[in-house]
Amino acid sequence: MFFANHINPASGLVVRNAAAAGRSSKSFYDQKLWDAAKSNYLSAGDYVFIQFGHNDQKKDSARHTDPFTTYQEYLTIYVKDTRAAMANPVLLTPISRAVWHDGTLEQSLGDYPAAMRQLAAKLNVPLIDMNVDTMALFSKLGEEFTQNNLFMFLPAGKYPNYPNGIKDKTHLQEAGAKQVAALVAQGIAKANLPIKAYVQN
Template identity: 45%
Template sequence: MTIDRRTLLRATAGGAIAGPLGLAAPAAAGRPRPTVFVAGDSTAATYAVADHPRAGWGQALPVFLRHDIRVVNEALSGASSKSFVDLGRLDRILAAIRPGDVLLVSFGHNDSKTADPARYTEPWTTFHDYLRLYLDGARAARATPILVTPVERRRFTAEGTPYLSHGEYPAAMRDLAATTRTPLIDLTDLSFALWGELGPEATKDYFLWLDAGESPNYPDGVVDNTHFQAHGAIEVARLVVAASRHIPGRDQRALCRTGIPDDALVWPPTRPAES
């Protein structure tokens, strides 16, 4: 039986917010569990109860990983590859990352903001320079860095044809991955294909599009073509995990499972990266 997603959203908004997201099981004695760290922006960030149903794909990663895999999502709203470093967020990851861990690095949304020198990077020069700090830092800790091109926004022409919005940043990241022999998840390409397949109307149930009165957290409604509601975050996380054999503990059964409910996610009391 197919249940309308908006009906599910209303039911969730009226009940419990946090659901049965698998908390990591204790590691076996003497065997530290691998950790997946996420360095990124608002599209990947973990959101709080007050933000529900807004969610980032980093918040949804545990849905597709075994319970012995820990996820530390440091993705920060508004961050670029530069500002994340300048704010000390990369240092925080590098102080905790260990051999065998993985660092997912996904930027590009905010690097293009030419009017903001705190965030702007040039695709083929400073963007590369900052990304190399993540790659070199992870490798120095004997962890595995993975570059993730920025997830595509919801952009359609009047005729319903999707179009790309990130300029040269995805190509610059692909080039750096090839030059440095770094694993790459081409999330720009994967998400663009998914949005094109779904079309202008169906994608509204993936992005943060809500009618007035549909969610108590957005009483006047919201139209957001960049950020996701839970369903979209889950499906983008599926793209990320399915695309790379370098991510430890991939749960193949979950990856093959359709119709994962929104309450597979947990919304903590506060945004962890901002606390």
């Protein structure tokens, strides 16, 4: 929720987080979480930021989607429903994982970012390419710094919730979440969205 820190308080804009951990574009819809988000939050004029991909890669049937078929189909539902409510959809490609090989950050999201870019162009939806932007940021900061300071790479014996430590290449520490939120704010400006006037980088 650190993105809210980039909103000018005088704007009156409110950031509402309808995300749910572990969901894919498919399971978020199938579990009626999208219905709840529409009912509880969605109003005309809103901006709906839509980002899926990591959990769409999972192999279980409840979550898995194919990038250029079912993934795009579920994203299309979110886009069309948002527009039907006279609101504004924005697609965000999934952020990079901290997966490195011989010192080089790997593209670990398969075809999902490309599939979202293709759909954004087809449906004329604004796109914030978080995959490209996070890969650039993490590559600049380097493997060791990125893993130890941005992602959940935690040593054993330091944190009570992780007594044995953890090496999580997907989920972010607070510092990482703040960096990614800043990239979203910058992406709003690059995409020339009307709300850019209310967003502070």
